[in-house]
Amino acid sequence: MIFMAAMTEQLVTLWVLFVFTVVGNSLVLLSTRRRKRKSRMTFFVTQLALTVPRFLRRTKPLTFPPWASPPSARSHSSSRFCPQVVLLYASTYVLVSLSIDRYHAIVYPMKFLQGEKQAKVLIATAWTLSFLFSIPTLIIFGKRKLANGEVQCWALWPDDSYWTPYMTVVACLVYFIPLAIISVIYAIVIRTIWTKSKAHEIVISSCSDGKPCTRYNRGLIxxxxxxxxxxxxVIVLAFICCWSPYFLFDMLDNFSLLPDTRERVYASVIIQNLPALNSAINPLVYFLFSSHVGFPCR
Structure with a gap:
């Protein structure tokens, strides 16, 4: 009874998030397409909006009947499941590419201006890695008839003991390793911005004593x-807030460190919806920062 109630609540929530995600990201794509002057940031925003169907189709502990699951969660064969895994990887690797691009913009501004192809190379690399890391899905998953008679996409290995190493590797590739890279990059970026800002303040203060001097704006960003x-x-922060509980819960669950209680089931329902929430938040962040959209609309 608890299982069915939790499944229904999760289903309704996913459908609501699905509608908000599709509408919001469609508006983002329309907005970026109509912009006459497209920057490199616009290019990354477009790529991020294309990775929206990342509603994870977890096969445990909750599942959906084939007729009821939202379009992004339906998977009855490995060939249909694989594109969702590609988007799962791509949504993370696009953020890594964006971070690397911002790193070059701040730390190496001259090279940044001369390297317009860099953004396309970063995105191409992100999508290529996403496809490569998704190939095992075609081998591991396939159609399987469950005990309740449902036919769903399920892992075809001998027993469930393979889940722990598999999900550990996926969590590292999708979340923990990219998060470490992003954290290091933005730590360097923030330090560079702070250093350049202080250097500019020193130049201004030396020129405020009334003596003739020359001002240099090289340190100004x-x-x-x-x-x-x-x-x-902000996009990365939203990613961390939405995905950290999911992967932490998933790791604890896979290593059997969580008690099998009613609270665990309801916590699972909430936490499994957070990745879908991330896809709905990104358009709101874009329109909040976009100067091409009127303030009332934002």
Whole structure:
């Protein structure tokens, strides 16, 4: 009874998030397409909006009947399941690519201006890695008839003991390793911005004593770059807030460190919806920072 109630609540929540995600990201794609002057940031925003169908189709502990699951959660064969895994990896690796691009914009501004192809190379690399890491899905998953008679996409290995190493590897590739890279990159970016800002303040103060001097703005970072950094950091922060509980819960669950109680079932329902919430939040962040959208609309 608890299982069915939790499944129904999760189903309703996923459908609501699905509608908000599709509408919001469609508006983002329409907005970026209509912009006459497209920047590299616009390119990354477009790529991020294309990775929205990342509602994880977890096979345990909760499942959906084939007729009831939202379109993004339906998977009855490995060939249909694989594209969802590609988008799962891509949603993370696009953020890593965005972080690397912002790193070059702040730390190496001259090379950044001369390397317009870098953004396309980063995105191409992100999608290539996503496809490569998703190939095992075609081998591991396939159609399987469950005890309740449902036919769903399920792992075809001999027993469930394979779940622990598999999910550990996936968690590292999808979340923990990219998060470490992003954290290091933005730590360097913040330190660089702080250093350049202090250097500029020293030049200004030396020129305020009334004596003739020359001012240099080499240490000053443009407002556009700072705004882009703020946007990307908010996107990354939303990613961390939505995905951290999911992967931490998943790791504890896979290593059997959580008690089998009613609270665990309801916690699972809430936590499994957070990744879908991330896809719905990103459009809101974009329109909040976008100067091409009127303030009332934002």
């Amino acid at each position: 443009s407002k556009a770059k700072v705004k882009a950094i703020k946007y990307s950091m």
